[in-house]
Amino acid sequence: MLLDHFNPKHHTRRRHPKQAQSGASTGPSTPDLGEHRMGTPVDGSILSQLLRSYADNPASESGFSLTPGTRTPENDATESETDTTRAPRSRRGNKRNVKWYNSEQHLAERASTPPPWEHRKKRPKSDRQARLTKHIATVLARQQYMMQLCRTLMMYGAPTHRLEEYMAMTANVLEIKAQFLYIPGCMFISFDDALTRTADVKIIRVVQGLDLSRLAATHNVYKNVVHDVISLEQATEELDDIMTSTARYNKWLVILFMALASVSVGPYAFSARPIDLPVIFVLGLLVGFMQQVVAPASSTYANVLEVSAAILTSFLARAFGSIKHNGTYLFCFPAIAQSAIAMILPGFAVLSSSLELQSHQMNAGSIRLVYTIIYSLFLGYGVTVGTTIYGLMDPNATTQTQCTADSLEAAYGSQYVQHFPFVALFCLFAALTNQSRLKQLPVTVGMGVCGYVTNYFSTTKLGPNQVANTVGAFTIGLMAHLYSRIWHGHAAATMIPGIFTLVPSGLASSGSIISGLDFSESITHNVTVPGTTGAANSNSLTALGYGMIQTAIGISVGLFMSALIVYPHGKRRSAIFSL
Structure with missing residues (x-):
C-alpha cells in the first residue's frame, strides 16, 4: 500500500487523446492569441515577451515539457497511435526505408487520411517564433540606442541638469518603460517590466568632457530619432561613428x-x-x-x-x-x-x-x-x-x-x-x-x-x-x-x-x-x-x-x-x- 501510494502512476491524470480529424472541416478554428499579442507595441522587457510566448504555446500543445526527462500523456498517446504505422523491420531488426512508390497500401493510406496535426501546426509555430525573435530584437535595439545616446550626451558636454529629461522623452517616444537617475559621471537606467514586476538596471559610467562639434552631431541624431526621421539602426550606427571619430583639432x-x-x-x-x-x-x-x-x-x-x-x-x-x-x-x-x-x-x-x-x-x-x-x-x-x-x-x-x-x-x-x-x-x-x-x-x-x-x-x-x-x-x-x-x-x-x-x-x-x-x-x-x-x-x-x-x-x-x-x-x- 505504501509503495502504491507513492507510485506516480496513480496520481497522473490521464487525458484522452485527441480525436483524429477528418478531411472535412469541423467548425471554425480557435483564433491564434499569440499572433494578436505579437502585433501589439513593445511595452515590456525580454522576459515578459518570453512569458507571453510560453503562455500562448503550452507544453501540451507544443509537444515538449518545461522539465526535461518527463513523459506527458500526449506523448504516450502519440506513441500508441504511431505504433501501428511503424515501418517494417528486417530479420536483423533494422528499420527498412520504405519508399512511397514501393508500397501501394501506403499510397492508399496517404490518400485517405488527412495530414498529421503536428505538420499542420508546424508553420504557425515557426511564424510565432519568428515574430517573437523580431520583437525581442526590437526591444534590444531600443535599449541599446538609449544607452549609446546617454553615453554620448555625457561624454561631449550636454547640459547635465536636463539629461534625465532627454532620456525620459526618448523612452516615451520609443515606448520603453524606464527610469533614470543621474549623478556626476554616472547614469543609472532601469528598464521596467510591469508584467513580471522586474527591472533590468544598467549603469553608464563616462568621463565627462566638452566637445562642441560632436555635441551638435549627437543632438542631430537625437532630434532625428524623436521626430521619426531615421531608424534606430541608423541612429546607433551614427552614434558609434561619432564616438569612434577623431578629435577635430589635435x-x-x-x-x-x-x-x-x-x-x-x-x-x-x-x-x-x-x-x-x-x-x-x-x-x-x-x-x-x-x-x-x-x-x-x-x-x-x-x-x-x-x-x-x-x-x-x-x-x-x-x-x-x-x-x-x-x-x-x-x-x-x-x-x-x-x-x-x-x-x-x-x-x-x-x-x-x-x-x-x-x-x-x-x-x-x-x-x-x-x-x-x-x-x-x-x-x-x-x-x-x-x-x-x-x-x-x-x-x-x-x-x-x-x-x-x-x-x-x-x-x-x-x-x-x-x-x-x-x-x-x-x-x-x-x-x-x-x-x-x-x-x-x-x-x-x-x-x-x-x-x-x-x-x-x-x-x-x-x-x-x-x-x-x-x-x-x-x-x-x-x-x-x-x-x-x-x-x-x-x-x-x-x-x-x-x-x-x-x-x-x-x-x-x-x-x-x-x-x-x-x-x-x-x-x-x-x-x-x-x-x-x-x-x-x-x-x-x-x-x-x-x-x-x-x-x-x-x-x-x-x-x-x-x-x-x-x-x-x-x-x-x-x-x-x-x-
Whole structure:
C-alpha cells in the first residue's frame, strides 16, 4: 500500500487523446492569441515577451515539457497511435526505408487520411517564433540606442541638469518603460517590466568632457530619432561613428588655442597691458602642455594638475612682476597670474552645479557643487603657495594687487578697445579649444560679445555684483534660444563659449584669485598680528570658491529667465537643448 501510494502512476491524470480529424472541416478554428499579442507595441522587457510566448504555446500543445526527462500523456498517446504505422523491420531488426512508390497500401493510406496535426501546426509555430525573435530584437535595439545616446550626451558636454529629461522623452517616444537617475559621471537606467514586476538596471559610467562639434552631431541624431526621421539602426550606427571619430583639432593645436585664449582674456578681465601678453602666452602654453600632454600620460600627476599648475604659474608670474625698469615694475603680476590659469578655472562645472540645484536635482547638484568648491580651493591654495615661495626667495618681490590705470590708458587709449575686441578673440579661441566647428564660430562670437557688452554696462552702472552677471547671461541665453527656435540651431553648442566670458571677469571683480597675497606677505615679512593671520589664511583659501559660487548663481538665474521667455511651456516632444 505504501509503495502504491507513492507510485506516480496513480496520481497522473490521464487525458484522452485527441480525436483524429477528418478531411472535412469541423467548425471554425480557435483564433491564434499569440499572433494578436505579437502585433501589439513593445511595452515590456525580454522576459515578459518570453512569458507571453510560453503562455500562448503550452507544453501540451507544443509537444515538449518545461522539465526535461518527463513523459506527458500526449506523448504516450502519440506513441500508441504511431505504433501501428511503424515501418517494417528486417530479420536483423533494422528499420527498412520504405519508399512511397514501393508500397501501394501506403499510397492508399496517404490518400485517405488527412495530414498529421503536428505538420499542420508546424508553420504557425515557426511564424510565432519568428515574430517573437523580431520583437525581442526590437526591444534590444531600443535599449541599446538609449544607452549609446546617454553615453554620448555625457561624454561631449550636454547640459547635465536636463539629461534625465532627454532620456525620459526618448523612452516615451520609443515606448520603453524606464527610469533614470543621474549623478556626476554616472547614469543609472532601469528598464521596467510591469508584467513580471522586474527591472533590468544598467549603469553608464563616462568621463565627462566638452566637445562642441560632436555635441551638435549627437543632438542631430537625437532630434532625428524623436521626430521619426531615421531608424534606430541608423541612429546607433551614427552614434558609434561619432564616438569612434577623431578629435577635430589635435592636442598641439589645442595647446596653442589655450595659450591664445589666455592672452585674450588678460586685457578685458584682468587689466593686462600689451607688454604682459607675451609672458601670458608662454605661461598659457605651459599650462596647456601640462593639461593636454603630461596629465594624460600619468594618472598620478593628473591628481595634482591644478595645484601644480597654479603653483608654477603664480611663482613665475611674481618673478616676472618683480622686474623693475627705471624704478617701476615692468610687468603686472596680478594680470599675469590670473590670466595664466583662466583656462583651467572650473567655471563650467560650477555653473552646471548651480543649474542642477536650481532644477531641484539635489543629488547631482550637491555632489558637483562640493567638487567645484574643493577644486577652487586647490587653485587658491596653489596661487598662495606659489606667491609665498617666491616671496621667501626675493625680499623685494612685488606686492601689486592691480595694474595701474595710467599705464592702461596709455596702452589702449579707450576702454572699449581694451575690452570688446579681446572678448571676441576669447570667444573664438575658447570655442576652438573645445572642438567647435568653423561654421559655428560667427554665431558663437556674436553671442559672446553681446552678452559681455550688456554685462560691461551693467557693471558700470550697478557696480560689480551678481546682477551684472545675470544680465549678461540673460542676453546670451535669449539669443541662443531664439537661434534654436527660429533658425533651428544648436543653442548649447553656441552659448557655452559666451558663458565662459563672464566667469573670469566675475572672479576678477571679486579679487578672489590673488586674495592670498596678503597672507604670503605676512609670512614673508614675519608679520604676526594677533587674530589676523588665521583670518587672512581662511580668506585666502575660501575666497576663490566663494567667488565662483557667486558668479555661477548670477549666471544660472539669467539662463533660466531666458528659457522661460522663449519657451514658457517647454517643448512637448523633445526637451530644451540648452543651458
